[in-house]
Amino acid sequence: MARPLPDDSLAAIEAVLAEYPEGASYAQIEAALDAPGARRTLQYHLRALVKAGRLRTSGERRGVRYYPDGNALAPVAGDADARAAAVAEAIIPLSPEGEAVIAYVHQPVGLRQPVGYDRSFLDGYRPNESFYLGDAARARLAEIGRPQIQAAPAGTYAKQILNRLLIDLAWNSSRLEGNTYSLLDTRRLLDFGEVAQGHEQREAQMILNHKDAIEFLVANADEIGFNRYTALNLHALLANNLLADPTAVGRLRHIAVGIEGCAFHPLEVPGQIEENFDQLLATAAAILDPFEQAFFMMVQLPYLQPFDDVNKRVSRLAANIPMIKANLAPLSFIDVPNDLYARATFGVYERNDVAALRDVFLWAYERSAARYAAVRQSLGEPDPFRLRYRDRLRTTVRDIVRAPMDRQAARTHLTAVARDEVQPEDQEQFIEIAETELLGLHEGNFARYQVRPSEFLAWSKEWKPV
Known part of the structure; x- marks a missing residue:
């Protein structure tokens, strides 16, 4: 039932969100209010609630979702130890360094230090000398990520499990952007072309775009890599019909962008964005370890924000490039909590600290590797x-x-x-x-x-x- 908007607008919005414990989009909130007022007014009220710590968000720009205070990773009153304790109860166990990052970004954005893009974060990385993942972590990932198959052409393993991978990765990557499709909705959309009722059209488009992008990577396993051809086409497939400016699809950013709920201000000069983008790709291509290569892209590509939007989606699929080429278990982000992933990424943006995102990456890959080992076992040996x-x-x-x-x-x-x-x-x-x-x-x-x-x-x- 639509809810009237009383004089206390903020309280009315909170009452609406109390009915959406798993989060609501702007459109859902607006539809639940009989008189939401002008669009800018409602946006202002939502920002005020977020700034006050009464609501939380995940996702960016059009994909942003709002959550009532008190849900899984809501800000905790009290000192840093109390906040860290709340984080420790999350699904993914965090290292002490990761807990410190999350505790910092749990603070209201107004209390966090505004920062801009720091070129030295990329310049200071030396392929095969610098490592975001330690020796033990890389050895562990190699142990669990390599399926027991004979030597085969690039992409063989991904092709064996493609049907399951399409659904898992398309759903989970979309879910991390605030998409409200369920796993069953996603399966029906990808298998039968059946669009779920009660959802925005852009949600179906986002999932279908993921399907196209995943198939592009798997079908072209011999040709893809960390180069402009792959990165720009990956963005074009993922951003198809989702950007306000259709000419921005598959093109590097020419405009300034902001990240809601974050104290980070991305680079704005187009020439510098292009220069750093080329350096980022060259650095990634020079990394020999596939897991370090994957995580490097999850860190550095969203930090640069080279595209108008869809940057994190590109980074998540790009992280699978070395997995596909080396016939390793793919990374599909199964069970990764939206809010923790977003805050761990904010830690990279605001502090150039990869600890929390590394914790998420390691946990997520272990989950994914176990899932696809079971999937392949159930499929038997392929003809x-x-x-x-x-x-x-x-x-x-x-x-x-x-x-x-x-x-x-x-x-x-x-x-x-x-x-x-x-x-x-x-x-x-x-x-x-x-x-x-x-x-x-x-x-x-x-x-x-x-x-x-x-x-x-x-x-x-x-x-x-x-």
Whole structure:
């Protein structure tokens, strides 16, 4: 039921948020108030509540969500020890250094020292000499992250678990930006194209963008890396249809930006942003350890804020580049609390201190590695023939459905593809497997071929027994 806005506007907003213990977007708050007033007025009231410590936020700009005081990581009255004790009760155990970082950023933003971008934070890092992750941590990650598979081309492991990875990483990365889709909603969207009711359209767009970006990384495992091609295209895929300025998609930032609830002021000069961006990529590319490389990107790319928006999303998927290329377990941020991740990132922004974010990274990777070890075990050993021709099989089936082709046309097309693109000794088996895939297509599995529901329906009418 919509709630009238009484004279005490701040109390009315708090009453609305009491019904959203898991957080609410600006649009949800506005809709719950019969007379919310001008947009700027409501925004002013929300900022005032955050500044006073009566509300908390996660996410940035349009993705920001508001939380009632008293939820999981709300500010704690009292001294630093009391705040640190509250942090210690969170899901992720923090080191003493990490607790100190979180205790600092738990303070109201007005009490924290305003800071700007410090170039020396990037300049001081020397690949393979400087390390954000210690020797023991890197050894532990290598132990848990390497699946028991034979030597294989880059991207092989990610392809084996792609269907599960798409859902896990798309949902968790979106959730860390305040997206309110549930895991089930996400699965239905990615598998069936079913948009959840009662959610903003941009939430569905965000998740679909993640799917496209993940598939881009996995499909191009041999070509991706820490270079402009990968980073800019990754941003273009993740930011598609989400930015106020469509020309900013896949382009370095030309405007000043701010980060709500943070005392950090990002770099503003376009030439300096570009110069630092190129240096950041070159430094990342020179790092030999894949886990250090991944964490370096999670630290340095959001700190630079090279894009108008979507910076943290780019950093989270970029952190998976070395995992995909080295056939390591991916990092999908399973169970990472939104608020702790945001505050740990603020610690990097405001203090150039990676301790809290490192704690989050280490815990998150261990969770992810365990999950995908179990997933792979449940899948069993993959068919080496299907694995070798995975991309060609998927493309061929997709082309037949999109055409749409009937059975006779499909057989002709399969024969031509096999003759032109498959080794002679494998052609008959390729055709047999492709036909089996076509015969097994139904409404519950066609999305894995990047086929839209309308295309599947049209093809189904053509695909009749001869």
